[in-house]
Amino acid sequence: MASQETVVRTDRPIVVDATNHIAGRLASNVAKLLIKGNRVSVVNCDKIMMSGTRSNQIKEYREFLEINSIINPKHGPVHYRRPDTIMAKMIRGMLPYDRKPSGKESHQRLRTYIGSPKELKSFGKIQFEKAKIKKSASNYTTMAELCRVIGWTE
Numbered sequence: 001m002a003s004q005e006t007v008v009r010t011d012r013p014i015v016v017d018a019t020n021h022i023a024g025r026l027a028s029n030v031a032k033l034l035i036k037g038n039r040v041s042v043v044n045c046d047k048i049m050m051s052g053t054r055s056n057q058i059k060e061y062r063e064f065l066e067i068n069s070i071i072n073p074k075h076g077p078v079h080y081r082r083p084d085t086i087m088a089k090m091i092r093g094m095l096p097y098d099r100k101p102s103g104k105e106s107h108q109r110l111r112t113y114i115g116s117p118k119e120l121k122s123f124g125k126i127q128f129e130k131a132k133i134k135k136s137a138s139n140y141t142t143m144a145e146l147c148r149v150i151g152w153t154e
Contacts, residue, residue: 019044023087058150083144085112
């Protein structure tokens, strides 16, 4: 018999410190926690690392910003420029958001923050070892750097 994981749901959120985590790996780990029914708060979204060269990341995001509707740009995809909303959208993409009601409920249990708010300072913060950067930080671009280039004003 395979052992089953027990999910402990509490009113206290699981607080994830996103400092020096790779964005995609962090998003998939957080999505798994949300699907299990936990409330998750991601702090320090501005310190998340994007892998790849800085110029390539900026070029790719600028190409993404050009996508809109022919009829009316308001109908096109919404292009977020803040680190916390970009991360929330990235996590939403890893949930069954449009396919199942459980995906929408899971996304409602997610909170993302720039920095660390006062009400979450007392909580213990967790980090995912598999999602942390392996090389030196000079090989990555922070989410804050990318967002400043594409139009985020703090």
